[in-house]
Amino acid sequence: MGSGRRRGLAISYAAITRGALWLLTASSWVALIEPSPYEISFLLVVLVFAVTGIRFSQRLLPLAFLLLAFNIGGLFSLIPWMSDPDAVRFMAVSLYLMVTAVVLAAIIAEDSLRRLETLRKGYLFAVWCASIAGILGYFNVAGLGDSFTLYGRASGTFKDPNVLGPYLVLPIVFGLQHILIGRCGLLRGLLSISVPLAALFLTFSRGGWGNLAASVLIMVTLCFLVAPDASRRARIVALTLATLMLAAVALTIALSFDDIRAVFQERATLDQSYDQGVTGRFGSQLRSIPLLLDAPNGFGPLRFRWIFNQQDPHNVYVNAFASYGWLGGFAWLALTMATFYIGFRLVFRPGPTQHHAIALWSVLFVTILQGVQIDTDHWRHFYLMLGLVWGLAALPRADGLAR
DSSP states (O other): OHHHHHHHHHHHHHHHHHHHHHHHHHGGGOOSSSSOHHHHHHHHHHHHHHHHOOOOOGGGHHHHHHHHHHHHHHHHHHGGGTTOHHHHHHHHHHHHHHHHHHHHHHHTTSSHHHHHHHHHHHHHHHHHHHHHHHHHHHTTGGGTHHHHEETTEEOTTSSOHHHHHHHTHHHHHHHHHHHHHTSSOHHHHHHHHHHHHHHHHHHTOHHHHHHHHHHHHHHHHHHHHHOSSHHHHHHHHHHHHHHHHHHHHHHHHHTTSHHHHHHHHHHTSSOOGGGSSTTSHHHHHHHHHHHHHTOTTOSOTTOHHHHTTTOOOOOHHHHHHHHHHHHHHHHHHHHHHHHHHHHHHHTTSOSTTHHHHHHHHHHHHHHHHHTTTSOOTTOHHHHHHHHHHHHHHHSOHHHHHHO
16 A cells, blocks of 8 residues: 555656646746746746755766856856946856756756656647748738837747747657658658747748758658658658649749748848958957957857947857956856767667657757857757757766667
8 A cells, every 4th residue: 555655746846847848848938027937937947856865977077067167157247237237147048057057957867758858849839820920910900010020020929030930940840740650640740840930931031040950950851761661751851842843833832922932032132231341240250359358258148239330249159258258258168168079978778768869969060160150158948958958968878778
């Protein structure tokens, strides 16, 4: 009787923890307000796991140490600007995101497969909500255009379409992967990602489009390489070609509308007016480098825009040195290199979580590279992927096979 009660209690604990994790990613679709529901849900996750138990592996120490060094650099850089509430808030968000990555990495150490699936399902729910808002806004349904668009592009429940676009990528990659490996049929899989795909297109975010294309290419390649036999590889090739054909048809239909085609043609060019010239985005980044070489403490959080014409760095590596000083900048570079090392090792490790690792790493790798054209250091979904990849990599090989 006693063992039966303990087993029932364990099941209820598992349900509570998975419920909290589902709510975490399911609430991530609202980013227009601060603190967002995601922040509140994370506090619930911390509370639940503080009660039910959480294990911190020593293999997570590099992640924790490098993120801590990054933020300590930011705190030193903040000292001259403590009277600026925006700068203080900026650093508070950075510290909070550091904690989310480390805690999520530790959470994956137990019941890995079920928890990953729970997070994935919550994320899929969230992107549908954000996508529907973006589509309704783009077409100005019920007068929602003012709330859910920016510059004539779908922004949904995000402040910027250039953030909404990359946010939608991970569940789309998971959906396409499920088609390729046979977890669901072609039509069912495409239906599950149809609305997020439409919303991603309507963000007209070059970074979002590029992120999806590169992430899918890497995911397909890795799935092909780890496929156990020739028939599975043939399936991946055939379904990839079929999906590309359907995507081409959908794009052709979308571009048959004059308004959509006009914005697409404008956004599809690699160079925009604000990128060009000495005072453009890339010119400002180049001009900042000599100044940063003489500023061990950086410019201070959010001070880049004060020096360069109200422009943000739009480069996470420049921003790391500008807002977090040399300590933070070098810590971010070291974290990037360490993540590359563990990520590429992880995807070739067999086990029940291998395909989850492939999807996560494909998107995280591209998002890291995308940091050269946008500031990703405050993207919640970036820290989510970072924590999950490090958490999976920290699992002992035997655990990775068993869970």
